Amino acid sequence: MIKKLVTLDKFINKEALSGILLFLATVAAVIVANSSLGQAYYDLWHMPLGINLGEHSISMTLTYWIDDALMALFFLMVGLEIKREMLVGELSSVSKALFPIIAALGGMIIPALIYVALNTNNPLGFGIPMATDIAFALGILMLLGKRVNPALKLFLVALAVVDDLGAVLVVATVYTSEIHTEYFLHAGVIYALIWALNIKGVTKLLPYLILGIALWIYIHAIGIHATVAGVLLAFAIPIRSKIGENAFIEDTKKDIVEFENHIDPVPILNHHQIDALENIADSYDKVQNPLMRLEHSLHGLSAYFIMPLFAFSNAGVLIDFSGINANLMIVLGVVFGLIIGKPIGIFGFTYLATKLKLVKKPDTISWYEIVAVGFLGGIGFTMSIFITHLAFVDESIISAVKLGIFVASFIAAVIGVLLITLKKDLTQN
Template sequence: MIKKFLLLEDFISKEALSGILLFLATVAAVIVANSSLGQAYYDLWHMQLGMTLGEKSISMSLTYWIDDGLMALFFLMVGLEIKREMVIGELSSVSKAAFPIIAAIGGMVVPALIYVALNTDNPLGFGIPMATDIAFALGILMLLGTRVNPALKLFLVALAVVDDLGAVLVVATVYTSEIKVEYFLHAGVTYALIWLLNYLGVKKLLPYLILGIFLWIFIHEIGIHATIAGVLLAFAIPISSKMNEDRFIEKTRNSLDKFERNIDDVPILNHHQINALEKIAHSYDKVQNPLVKLEHNLHGLSAFFIMPLFAFSNAGVLIDFSTISANMMIVLGVVLGLILGKPIGIFGFTFLATKIGIIKKPDDISWYDVVAVGFLGGIGFTMSIFITHLAFTDETVIAAVKLGVFAASFIAAIIGVILIMLKKKA
């Protein structure tokens, strides 16, 4: 139980700091895009980068390398988080998972319905207001400090994990280009080999990651968004370690005893001590859970490099309100979906499901807390922008939607913070 708590605390602290970096990267992108450096900013992200291997060449703009390549690592981490929560976390039992699952479903369905109701002739953007940016939301909760009920953080994490799973399914099934069926066999064989490694008890991460690269290539060639390869790979990463904790303690103690017995007056380690340290390092490698190890290594990279870089490369938009007026219904669908759809869906679905006896509200959070979290769930930002680029190709529409996402996320955050602070005062 203590290990689970420490894992969650580490996750929350990194996500919170990542939220602050995302905000700074976003502000910087908007400032640069609207300055004299604006054209250079856009030229940079549209610069073509590629490689050639024999007769095969791959070339994409820098933005696409970030959105399709680096974001695959982000989605790998998301997949690892989902699997961890389903195996040992807040989604590991029906009783714990039911409430945040229903909340997340409501928080996805209602915003999507609001968007579609306002854009019956162009419904493809329905996935934009469905998303929740956990980094921003947790960052706000952490900045509020002791004003926040700790149970709210757990609820928000569980809700956001289910929300991420929903976003993954939408990206995989809706936002795809022309499907090239011939590559399904390549991807299927590669994924089968990855699961074979799992079945054979392989705990080393390198073979999984090498095959994961080929899986990314084949899925990209199919026409499905390549970031899905990250999630598929994550589900196949083993969670159990090669050595249990008791065996690790026993072997480490023996090695430490050997290290101590061979202490001498020479100011460098002798070969007996070096051998003991190598055995400790070997045991240390074997006792680690592959899934948790990979998630830990990716979390810092994702939180402090990939996501801020994604924000800086994608958030730069010219502040031109004429684009909003030209795409008013699309923007309105996104804004109302995030500001109203999220809290209505999260509160409404859980309240109704509780009343008819399908689920039970946790005792350590109130309905007032659920509403506050509902508004924080309206902070779409990163995933909303990501889906915007998949849903639309017209740059003016994308620019208008981004401004709508910024405004809606800001308003939702302010309302959520006010609600939490008012409760603390009461």
């Protein structure tokens, strides 16, 4: 239990710093896009780049390489988080998982319905207000420090994991281009090979990652958004280590004794000591959990590079409110979905399910705090921007929607913070 809490604390701290970096990257992007460097900024991200593999070639703009390739690594990390939580975390049992699952479902369904109600003739953007930016939301909670109930952070993490799973399903099933069925067999064979490695007990990550690149290529060729390849790969990464903790301790003790027994006056290691160290290194590799090792490696890359780069390349929108007037209902659908739909969905679904005795609210969280989390869930930001680029191709609509996302996320964050700080102040008084 202590180990799990330490891991969660490290996860939350990384997400908090990532949220700060995302904010700085976004501010920088908006400033640059509206400065004399605006055209150069636009030209940079629309610069074409290609890769040739024999007779096959993949050519996309720099923005699409970030959105399709680097974001596939982000979704690989998301998939690893989902799998971990489902196997050993807050979603590993029905009793623990049901409450955040229902909260997340409400936080996805109600915003989508609000959007569709306002855009019956153009419902494709319904996925935009469904998303929650976990890095920003947790970053705000961390900045509030001791004002925040620790159980609230745990609830937000579990809710966000389910929310991410919902986003993955929406991207995979709704936001796809023309489907090329001839590549399904290729992708299926590669994915079967990846699972064969898992079944055979292979814990080295390199074979999985090499086959994962091939899976990404064919998923992209099919027409399904290539980030789905990251999630599919994540589900196939083994969670079992090759040897158990006790076996690692016993083997390492023997090798340490072997190392100690062969100490000599010569100031370099002898071959006995080198063999002992190599055995310890081998045991070190075998005892590590492949899933956790990959997730740990990707988390820093994602938090400190991929997501800030994504924000800097995608958040540079011209401050021009004329586009909002031309696409008013789309923007209102997004704004109302995030500001109103998220808190109503998260609070309403859980409250109704509790009254119907379908779930039990955790004793460590109050209904007031669930409302506050509902507003923090309205911080869509990077995930909402990501889905915006999938839902629309018209640059004027995309720019207008981004402005709506910025405004809605800011308002939702302010309300969430006020609710949390007000509760703390009332408690102290």
